Amino acid sequence: MSLHIDPVFANSDSAPAGTNNLTGLDDWREMDPQQQPTYLDGPALDDALSSLSDSPPLIFAGEADVLKQRIAAASRGEAFVLAGGDCAESFADAQADKIRARVQTVLQMAAVLTYGGSMPVVKLGRMAGQFAKPRSADMETREGVTLPSYRGDIVNGYEFTEASRRHDPARLLQAYHVSASTLNLIRAFTQGGFADLRLVHEWNRGFLTSNPGYQRYEQTAREIDRAIRFMDACGADFDALKTTEFYAAHEALLLEYERALTRIDSRTGQAYDVSGHFLWIGERTRDIDGAHVDFLSKVRNPIGVKLGPTATADEALTLAEKLDPDAEPGRLTFVTRMGAGKITEALPELLSGIGDRLPHVTWVCDPMHGNTITSNTGYKTRRFEDVMAEVEGFFNAHQDAGTVPGGLHIELTGDDVTEIMGGATEIDDEGLRRRYETLVDPRLNHDQSLEMAFQVAEYLTR
Ligand code: PEP
Ligand code: MN
Numbered sequence: 001m002s003l004h005i006d007p008v009f010a011n012s013d014s015a016p017a018g019t020n021n022l023t024g025l026d027d028w029r030e031m032d033p034q035q036q037p038t039y040l041d042g043p044a045l046d047d048a049l050s051s052l053s054d055s056p057p058l059i060f061a062g063e064a065d066v067l068k069q070r071i072a073a074a075s076r077g078e079a080f081v082l083a084g085g086d087c088a089e090s091f092a093d094a095q096a097d098k099i100r101a102r103v104q105t106v107l108q109m110a111a112v113l114t115y116g117g118s119m120p121v122v123k124l125g126r127m128a129g130q131f132a133k134p135r136s137a138d139m140e141t142r143e144g145v146t147l148p149s150y151r152g153d154i155v156n157g158y159e160f161t162e163a164s165r166r167h168d169p170a171r172l173l174q175a176y177h178v179s180a181s182t183l184n185l186i187r188a189f190t191q192g193g194f195a196d197l198r199l200v201h202e203w204n205r206g207f208l209t210s211n212p213g214y215q216r217y218e219q220t221a222r223e224i225d226r227a228i229r230f231m232d233a234c235g236a237d238f239d240a241l242k243t244t245e246f247y248a249a250h251e252a253l254l255l256e257y258e259r260a261l262t263r264i265d266s267r268t269g270q271a272y273d274v275s276g277h278f279l280w281i282g283e284r285t286r287d288i289d290g291a292h293v294d295f296l297s298k299v300r301n302p303i304g305v306k307l308g309p310t311a312t313a314d315e316a317l318t319l320a321e322k323l324d325p326d327a328e329p330g331r332l333t334f335v336t337r338m339g340a341g342k343i344t345e346a347l348p349e350l351l352s353g354i355g356d357r358l359p360h361v362t363w364v365c366d367p368m369h370g371n372t373i374t375s376n377t378g379y380k381t382r383r384f385e386d387v388m389a390e391v392e393g394f395f396n397a398h399q400d401a402g403t404v405p406g407g408l409h410i411e412l413t414g415d416d417v418t419e420i421m422g423g424a425t426e427i428d429d430e431g432l433r434r435r436y437e438t439l440v441d442p443r444l445n446h447d448q449s450l451e452m453a454f455q456v457a458e459y460l461t462r
Helices: 042-054 061-075 096-117 170-191 197-209 212-233 255-260 291-297 313-323 340-354 384-401 446-461
Strands: 080-085 121-125 139-142 145-148 247-251 262-264 271-273 278-281 303-307 332-336 362-365 405-411
Touching: 042 170, 042 255, 061 080, 061 121, 061 278, 061 362, 061 405, 080 096, 080 362, 096 121, 096 170, 096 197, 096 212, 096 446, 170 247, 170 255, 197 212, 197 446, 212 446, 255 262, 255 291, 278 291, 278 332, 291 313, 303 313, 313 332, 313 340, 332 340, 332 405, 340 384, 362 384, 384 405, 384 446, 405 446
Parallel strands: 080 121, 080 405, 121 247, 247 278, 278 303, 303 332, 332 362, 362 405
Antiparallel strands: 139 145, 262 271
């Protein structure tokens, strides 16, 4: 059975007759998709895709619609998007304590940003599906041995052996199950009391006393304290502050996986990719005539496109036309990742070239991917000061252009790793050795993430 082109849709029986919009969901197959695995075992691939097609969706299309509204508010400056999580999730790290630490870090940052911006923060995790990585080289050589590059746990293993680096279709199913259990825990945490604002604020107070370098943020913390006590004294309904919305986001890289998890929404007859709420297209696969842009143009989720320093206004306008022809607020987010050295020229130029033609698009800053360097000690790293310089360049460019800085997209972990240099705890070249654990790109650790949030809160208040 040719399973990956068979549309197997949950709920399609109950969709209004004639409204099933399957048109074009497989057109990408003709477009030479970049960055895809090479599977040698066809029947095993068909089995995996068949199981995925029959599996329950990870998200409900209605949630994706709500998220679209939240992101639309960010495009108008009435909310701020915070997307954070690993560069690459791993199956091994899908453990309660690690998931909790990441969710906690995002919640802590969000509390500070909510106060700083006096507006709701739309919380997204690069979580519960962020398993596929684009790579610049197909092969990797170590000590004379050449093997396929690691492409994320959904494709192959990190261990440098032939067996582990083989592209294994069974990993598609494992990624689905790990995503499901991760999302289940995220939903439990954010609905079950763990997200209580008072608790989150207590954690932030603990953070501020842990390092003298953080004392400059004491003032902000005291103000949040007073705001919370004020609400308490007024008898504010803290039940509403005990839960929060938290959405799952990942790069929609592996098109077989995304296609197998696409369903027709029974309410509207429209196609949604139910592998996550928010999906983005990476810098390497955003070719306007490419497979990734085509596929995401056919599903109704809110989506993002990364834009590097070479992106032109024409490209951005063409992408918007193809991905968001109806100019639907919240549908399209541009995630700029220019690099600290380039953003001061490249972003103003991009924004002025676009002018007032994309008022419905949301602009988000990824200050990580344009700032990757190799340390003297040989680690792939980033400097905290470069990351913060890009954030500042992002706010300045939007302020000058009269456009809205709508959010941040960052790579972080809740753990105390040493992968990014600098910050108030002053991790240096040598310090990177201490706890360098990432499988792909370096992440802000817990303290660096909060330090960023306090600094960004200052930009939001100015
Ligand atoms: C990423 O977000 O991990 C990534 C690969 O980003 P980019 O596509 O911007 O390089
Ligand atoms: Mn990355």
